[in-house]
Amino acid sequence: MPLYEHVFLARQDISAQQVDALLQSFRSILEERGGSVGKTEYWGLKSLAYRIKKNRKAHYALMNIDAPPDAVSELERQMRLSTDIIRFLTVRVDEHETGPSPMMRRADRDEREGRGDRDRGDRDRDGRRGGRRDFRDRDREHGSREPRGGIEPEIGGDIVEGEEDA
Numbered sequence: 001m002p003l004y005e006h007v008f009l010a011r012q013d014i015s016a017q018q019v020d021a022l023l024q025s026f027r028s029i030l031e032e033r034g035g036s037v038g039k040t041e042y043w044g045l046k047s048l049a050y051r052i053k054k055n056r057k058a059h060y061a062l063m064n065i066d067a068p069p070d071a072v073s074e075l076e077r078q079m080r081l082s083t084d085i086i087r088f089l090t091v092r093v094d095e096h097e098t099g100p101s102p103m104m105r106r107a108d109r110d111e112r113e114g115r116g117d118r119d120r121g122d123r124d125r126d127g128r129r130g131g132r133r134d135f136r137d138r139d140r141e142h143g144s145r146e147p148r149g150g151i152e153p154e155i156g157g158d159i160v161e162g163e164e165d166a
Contacts, residue, residue: 004064007088010061011053016044023042030067065090
């Protein structure tokens with residue numbers, strides 16, 4: 001049977017327990033049609049890049065699926081009907097990853113490093129973070145800037161067609 005990775009986003013209004021209940025109901029849909037779910041991961045409530053159906057956050061979940069295509073299409077149909085599901089994506093893969101997904105590894109790394117410690121040393125010499133740049137240093141290094149084309153603009157001079165400078 002083909003292998004799939006399936007990620008879905010659930011509304012921010014529901015609880016994590018309700019997301020687990022959704023995972024179980026989707027698992028039963030697949031198992032009724034001859035498929036199986038290898039691994040499920042709940043990635044948590046995360047901010048969205050843009051609003052989707054008036055939601056600014058969503059619960060993310062991953063399912064590794066081993067099922068026939070008709071079972072996956074039925075799963076997607078049920079997700080389209082559900083009011084709790086905002087978006088979903090199913091991708092066919094050659095093999096499932098062993099161990100935690102990249103999202104879970106990132107969460108582990110953040111916990112080990114201590115998320116509150118965000119000083120990465122990206123301050124300028126005055127102790128300010130980003131934003132403003134002092135271009136005077138650049139101009140000192142590269143010399144004064146000449147206008148493009150090497151032509152000085154002439155102020156107040158009228159050019160009449162047909163006249164040429166001698």
